[in-house]
Amino acid sequence: MDDRPAEIVKFDNVGLRYGTDPEVLSNLSFTLYPGSFYFLTGASGAGKTSLLKLLYLAQRPSRGAIRMFGQDLITMPRQRLPDLRRRLGVVFQNFRLVPHLTAFDNVALPLRLAGADDKRVAKAVTDMLDWVGLAHRAHAVPASLSGGEQQRVAIARAVIARPRMLIADEPTGNVDPDMALKLLRLFEALNHRVGTTVVVATHDVHLLKKVPDSLIMRLNKGQLSDPTGALRYPPRPAAPAANSQ
Amino acid sequence: MSLPTPPLTDAPPAAGAAGADALTSWTLGQKTAQLLPSTRFAGPIPWVIAILIALVVIASAGGLALGKLANSARADLSAAVTVQVVEPNPNLRSVRGAEAVRVLTALDGVRAVRLVPEAELAALLEPWLGEGAGNGDVPIPALIDVELTRSAGPADIAAIEAALKDTVPGARVDAQSDWLRPVYNALAALQWLALGLIALVALATAAAVWLAARNAFAGARDTVEIIHLLGATDRQISAVFLRSVLREAAFGAVVGAALGAGAVWLLGQQFAALDSGMTSGGGLGLGDWLVIAAVPLAGVLIALLTARITIALALKGML
Numbered sequence: 001m002d003d004r005p006a007e008i009v010k011f012d013n014v015g016l017r018y019g020t021d022p023e024v025l026s027n028l029s030f031t032l033y034p035g036s037f038y039f040l041t042g043a044s045g046a047g048k049t050s051l052l053k054l055l056y057l058a059q060r061p062s063r064g065a066i067r068m069f070g071q072d073l074i075t076m077p078r079q080r081l082p083d084l085r086r087r088l089g090v091v092f093q094n095f096r097l098v099p100h101l102t103a104f105d106n107v108a109l110p111l112r113l114a115g116a117d118d119k120r121v122a123k124a125v126t127d128m129l130d131w132v133g134l135a136h137r138a139h140a141v142p143a144s145l146s147g148g149e150q151q152r153v154a155i156a157r158a159v160i161a162r163p164r165m166l167i168a169d170e171p172t173g174n175v176d177p178d179m180a181l182k183l184l185r186l187f188e189a190l191n192h193r194v195g196t197t198v199v200v201a202t203h204d205v206h207l208l209k210k211v212p213d214s215l216i217m218r219l220n221k222g223q224l225s226d227p228t229g230a231l232r233y234p235p236r237p238a239a240p241a242a243n244s245q
Numbered sequence: 246m247s248l249p250t251p252p253l254t255d256a257p258p259a260a261g262a263a264g265a266d267a268l269t270s271w272t273l274g275q276k277t278a279q280l281l282p283s284t285r286f287a288g289p290i291p292w293v294i295a296i297l298i299a300l301v302v303i304a305s306a307g308g309l310a311l312g313k314l315a316n317s318a319r320a321d322l323s324a325a326v327t328v329q330v331v332e333p334n335p336n337l338r339s340v341r342g343a344e345a346v347r348v349l350t351a352l353d354g355v356r357a358v359r360l361v362p363e364a365e366l367a368a369l370l371e372p373w374l375g376e377g378a379g380n381g382d383v384p385i386p387a388l389i390d391v392e393l394t395r396s397a398g399p400a401d402i403a404a405i406e407a408a409l410k411d412t413v414p415g416a417r418v419d420a421q422s423d424w425l426r427p428v429y430n431a432l433a434a435l436q437w438l439a440l441g442l443i444a445l446v447a448l449a450t451a452a453a454v455w456l457a458a459r460n461a462f463a464g465a466r467d468t469v470e471i472i473h474l475l476g477a478t479d480r481q482i483s484a485v486f487l488r489s490v491l492r493e494a495a496f497g498a499v500v501g502a503a504l505g506a507g508a509v510w511l512l513g514q515q516f517a518a519l520d521s522g523m524t525s526g527g528g529l530g531l532g533d534w535l536v537i538a539a540v541p542l543a544g545v546l547i548a549l550l551t552a553r554i555t556i557a558l559a560l561k562g563m564l
Contacts, residue, residue, distance in 0.1 A: 088476075090474060096470075
């Protein structure tokens with residue numbers, strides 16, 4: 001009997017090209033399981049952002065098959081994609097906060113899109129901003145926030161709707177090492193205490209050692225390698241409890 | 246840094262859950278209408294719509310007035326028939342004229358018969374023939390005005406001709422409305438012109454809104470992409486744009502309707518001052534003003550429909 005948990009994401013021989021250019025991702029086949037913490041590494045231009053775009057549904061692959069939360073993304077009509085997107089939390093590389101909305105309204109967006117009532121939104125957003133240490137900046141617009149503060153607003157927005165998978169693209173790229181570590185701890189807390197699957201793209205190899213339970217996927221020129229056994233199941237021989245839900 | 250458990254509430258409803266989408270279309274429009282930078286009345290679109298609506302209001306009023314004018318003139322003359330007794334001999338003309346009156350009076354369907362006096366004919370022709378029109382140098386046919394009890398159709402004309410054929414040879418029978426047929430045709434052409442103008446202006450309104458919606462979408466593309474990736478449905482995103490379009494189009498429609506109605510009222514005053522029997526038949530009634538009042542509403546609907554289609558097409562370009 002197969003006792004594997006239902007996969008969050010399954011890629012099968014996926015390729016991606018933009019227009020008529022050569023493929024930026026080739027023959028990607030892997031599975032992401034619930035409650036795991038993955039680092040996606042690789043040099044600049046290796047294809048990390050392209051892979052993340054496939055994961056957060058900003059792009060369809062040029063070939064191959066992708067299943068997410070048990071559903072086939074290739075044949076899924078676009079009007080059903082918002083339902084899947086609401087199960088994801090995304091921290092974009094450049095934060096992508098809505099520039100004329102306050103920190104409060106930016107964090108509130110996923111809940112408002114989902115139809116949560118005002119009372120619930122107000123409490124959840126206030127608590128979340130407090131959690132990331134920005135309660136006092138709730139009414140500030142992104143332009144008046146520092147890079148680290150914007151990053152924390154982006155993270156608060158990504159996690160407020162309790163995503164089943166959190167995807168972060170170079171989330172520590174614009175912050176100092178102390179802040180980078182704090183942000184990583186936020187992701188770990190979400191992963192350990194809520195069970196959210198986390199995928200963090202980074203080219204900072206020092207970061208990988210900071211999260212001992214993490215699994216590593218390495219991209220090189222659009223091809224995926226598997227230095228820690230992340231692409232097998234169980235993900236690695238001595239998988240920690242946190243990763244084997 | 247030691248972190249407490251993230252303060253996560255229960256999972257929010259999924260997209261497409263019962264009531265959620267309809268609710269969030271409104272909620273998003275109301276609570277986060279500021280998702281798009283506020284451009285209230287800053288752009289030219291409300292003013293373009295105002296000008297176009299004013300033109301349609303004027304064209305509609307003109308078309309309706311022309312229609313009423315034509316109907317009024319047609320109603321006045323539809324039962325009238327003219328009989329001309331063409332006879333150069335004045336004595337014989339008088340005899341035949343009197344005979345024609347007798348025959349016509351005896352016909353079924355004839356309400357009134359009047360032999361137009363020669364002095365009246367001379368006065369009518371004086372502007373063209375001069376003061377000597379009535380001195381007998383120029384033979385003038387005897388004219389008989391006949392009023393029927395119904396509109397004069399070809400069968401009525403043929404019946405009158407048949408009745409006069411033996412007793413009044415050379416009598417010419419014409420429905421008076423035939424003389425005004427070119428005028429009716431011209432009025433109908435002007436009505437079609439007004440209709441064409443309305444159609445063109447409606448197209449121009451749609452084109453202006455299409456351009457504005459496209460530009461608004463392009464200007465807010467980053468924001469749209471963000472909320473799209475956060476799980477916004479097409480309907481929710483459209484609601485944000487439509488809210489803005491509704492506000493601007495409603496403003497333009499109200500201003501345009503006021504301008505157009507003012508212009509129509511002024512023109513009405515000018516025509517009323519002519520005190521002409523012809524133009525008095527073109528006055529607008531309550532029903533006409535209700536039709537004119539529907540113009541700004543139709544303008545807003547066209548703007549909303551165009552914007553909705555434009556945004557839907559733009560969103561289709563996104564995954």
